[in-house]
Amino acid sequence: MTTVTNRSRRKLLLNMARTGALLPFAGQMLGQNVYAQTGRAQRVLFLYYPNGVVPYNWRPAQFDGGIGGSQELSFGLGPLANWHDRLIVLRNLTLDIGSGAGAHYNDMRGILTGNKDISASSASIDHLIAEQLGSESVLSLGVRTGSKSDIMISKPRNVGTTERPIPNNDPRDVAAKLALGIGDVDSPQSDEMRRIYEAILDDFDSLANATLDTARRSKLAIHENALKRLKDQSGVQVGECAFFSTDVLSDPYANSTQALSQTEWQMFPHLCRAQIDNIVGAFSCGLHRVATLQLSKGDENGNLVNYSYDECWQMAQQALDQGIKPSQNGDPVTPMTRWYNEFASHSASHRPGDVPHTAQVRWYHSLLAYTLEQLNHKGLLDDTLVVMFSEVGDGSQHGGAAGSVTLAGGAGGALNTGRIIHCGNGSNADPQRIWGTHQLFGDVARLMGVNSLPEAHWSGGVV
Template sequence: MKLLNKLGFASVKESTSQSRRKFLRNLAQAGMLLPVAGSMLGQRVFANTGSAQRVLFLYYPNGVVPYNWVPQQGPGAISGSQELSFGLGPLSSWHDRMIVLQNMTLDIGSGAGAHYNDMRGILTGNNEISRESASIDHLIAEQLGSEGVLSLGVRTGGRSDIMISKPRGYDSGARPIPNNDPADAAQKLAVGISGGGSSSGGSSSGGSSGDKQAYYEAILNDFDGLAEVTLDSARRDKLTLHENALKRLRDLAGNQVGECSFNTNVMSDPYASSSGQLTPNEWQMFPHLARAQIDNIVGAFSCGLNRVATLQLSKGDENGNLVNYSFDECWQMSQDAISQGIQHSNGSGTVGSITRWYNEFASHSASHRPGDVPHTAQVRWYHSLLAYTLQQLENSGLLDDTLVVMFSEVGDGSKHGGAAGAVTLAGGAGGALQMGRIINCGDGVNNGQRIYGTHQLFGDVARYMGATNLPESHWSGGVV
């Protein structure tokens, strides 16, 4: 009881253990134990109620090379942990934690045919939506609370009309630019949890992890007594969910997992707004920046700062030279592609004395000529970033109830169309989804037969996040 009083419940009588049990029993009967626990901790506590608790929208540019990305096995349960395709290869060890959606129609609205139109329509379904409308990430966040969307980017450029995420109150062509500086993002997140300017982060929950663990143990010790209380089945089920959530938080506190801290000593990108051609050394920064932003998102999820995040990787239209894939990791993947018989075509570029087929202009050509090594290597690298994301979520104890939605803005790989899009869902989604599947969403022909589109898919994602009252009816669901 002294611990409860220390945590702000001085009005609870200290006289006997029976008083505490009566207090907890009344909370349980009223369905209020979990919210009270959250207020004691200074953070939100969520039971696994069969729904996702967090969602990350992860955007990568230029689509895929269809026949180097499409799974080699057909629709249905993923049969094992082998590589499904060259593009999906890095996810082989996560085969039971993902759903591959092939030939999905990308609902990008009117005016399709250029990267920037496609990009700003991918999360809205229309690239010219009204000022008072919002993209699906913001629609979900609006219904979940006051945290809003954590919007981060890597070399997205400075054009407000090509940002994928749109809050209310912004014209469709004048959207806010996501934070492209991982160090700055980490610093701001650290301030958010510490209430001050500590660059090493901190905790807003009050007290040490030992205090938190003692609190969990004190509450859990009383669950045996609570279980003997006569409750109807629905309330018993709710009590079980509370108990499981507290056990998880106790374990996290004891293991120092999910600690509310951020590493602000990470790489900044001084070239984020550059309009000139980057040098090879500057190209090497891209994968490090991308992983640093993933770390920021996982940290924000761990600390309960946000439940919805959007990461935009580059600006799609590569002619501006803000993104170049001639970094060593992608170079190695292109060599792997060549060793497996994937051929490159004539779009080549020279860096010094070395010819690299995936330079800025060759990669853009590749997105119009499926089969090029540059584009294939890029796609494999982006899926390696998804594998990194899943590993970081698992390390933080968050994978089971988090959903990652990975998508691009280009469809069939030969045109800027909406057919044959490639989308991957990954994570645990709180047990709401049957993972380990491949779903065919259409016939793969540009402007051809549509089975499922992103309007339906994002409607599903919203409902699995508990956002069931979307203002637009076109988020219809029914895909997964």
């Protein structure tokens, strides 16, 4: 390889950074695809949590438009305060789940397909995106989802809608399987590429001092993050691809159909974070670009969804401390005479009460905050999109009216974040409604560079 002096190399890189040409040059020089491209998301995570929200404890203070500051977020969205400028909160988005839905499990299997009874020849939006990306596959993971194939949110093509595959619920098993895709990290070629990356990264100290406008400084930061990821993929395990450690948490109840005790449910938040770590690891190592994580099951009956982990209980106490009171018949103005299910945070019931339900929603959004933190730490947040949603809408009835959906991440600069979008009247029975998940997920596909989905109803136009 031709030797380039430090001075000439620095001058070359400086000039290329000023013109925005460094990233394509790096891709050709290193013989790899540099993932961080402006104007397009490079990876997407569909993140599902069960049972919807208590609307008046989830809706942000702002009706529509820009989020002026973290104080405008609700109690349910509160853990995202530090990320308020990286969010799009969608109010009253209709959940297009198909006609005749009315139970949580029906709504669940329609949320990513747009129809709970979708034909075997079609697929959920995560698989549709993956198909269009070429050889991509969906990393489909779960946490305590159970074993019923008809209540899984992700559906591959040519699989019956009630015969969907169960996502992998065991983080350690997931990590071990992902590790097989990393390859030989000790090869001489990897060592040589690592040295090349390090030489280029050394120059970013001087490049940062260059007189560049804001847009080019932003592009320079994206270049640097991309090169850091490529360096880590070349064989230097600095945490990016070291998620396959034997210390990864395993769930002894991953395949269990029994009702779990309060102690056994204490694992739930740790398992959720372990699966997020697996997804971020797979993203950062270039193993997957599309992932779906299903957290538990959308059914409060029969102890299927449980509030009995301490982190949720602590948030219920925090809700009470902040004056959030249980209501009667969904009316926040007329509080009930007592919190009729004082153990609702430790034992699920059909209607556990607004306080523990609100606390659980706040906990799930704390998991979204954790996800954004991990993506940001790995340099992935700028060109990743996270779509967080549940399967029921306004909370007063089963069904898709007035859903609650949050987008987060940079999507390669293609999104104007830090805002709330009011999506209409929220009714899936009213032809005057404005937007639903069919349109939103069409937008998500196009943000990933997928412009030819097989069904016309993924029309886009929301964001």
